[in-house]
Amino acid sequence: MRKNRSHTAEFRLEIVKEKLRGISIRALSTKWKLSTSIIRKWVDHHQASGALGLLxxxxxxxxxxxxRSVIESYHNKGLSLRGCCLAFNIPTQSTIISWLKRYEKFGMEGLKVQHGRPCVMKKDKPATKKDAPITRVEELEKEILYLKAENDYLKKLDALTQAKQTPQRKKR
Known part of the structure; x- marks a missing residue:
């Protein structure tokens, strides 16, 4: 079964109607090459919110x-992840799982909104060489490196032109 497929609301509704007609989830899974969990999710959302639940x-x-209310319902009321998704109209269980992990690790502070990826850059950067002025010795070393690179480039160019000019021997 392929992952990351998107299905239209009409297709989802068709699958749900087939399930409500009495066809088993396993048979629908085989027929349409879908996972049983996604079909079960669509049926649950349809029963909870009607056709709007399939959008x-x-x-x-x-x-x-x-x-916080979702987490409390999960812990105190004994709702399952699927039950929380249906009760609070949350599209996927992974959303609630990430909230639970952050709540257990950081408490209420972990539930604050994060926009984008977290910054991983170090706050205290050491001063780079660009900040300090270049000394005469560094300037000369830089020039030597440039001249060596230029010399190597010219040697390579000369070797290539000589290779093109010499007639290649025919192989027997």
Missing amino acids: PKSYHYYTIEFK
Whole structure:
């Protein structure tokens, strides 16, 4: 089964209607080459929200209070991840799992919104050489490196032109 396929709401509704007609999830999975969990998810969302539950969901901003209520429902009310998704209209279980991990690791501070990837750059950078002025010795070393590179380039160019000019021997 391929991953990362997107399905239209009409296709999802067709699958759900087939399931409601009595076809098993396993048979639908085989017929349409879908995982059983995705079919089960579509059926659950259809039962909870109707046809609107099958529409693709775009990015949604969740407040800290909302996240806290979802986590409390999971811990205190004994709701499963799937139950939380249905009750709070959250598209995937992985969203709740990431909230739980951050809550367990950092507490309420972990539930604050993060935009983009976390910064991994070091805050205290050591001074680079560019900050300091170049001394005469460094300037001369830099010029020597440039001249050596230029000399190597010219030698290589000369070797290539000589190779082109010499007639190549025919192989027998």
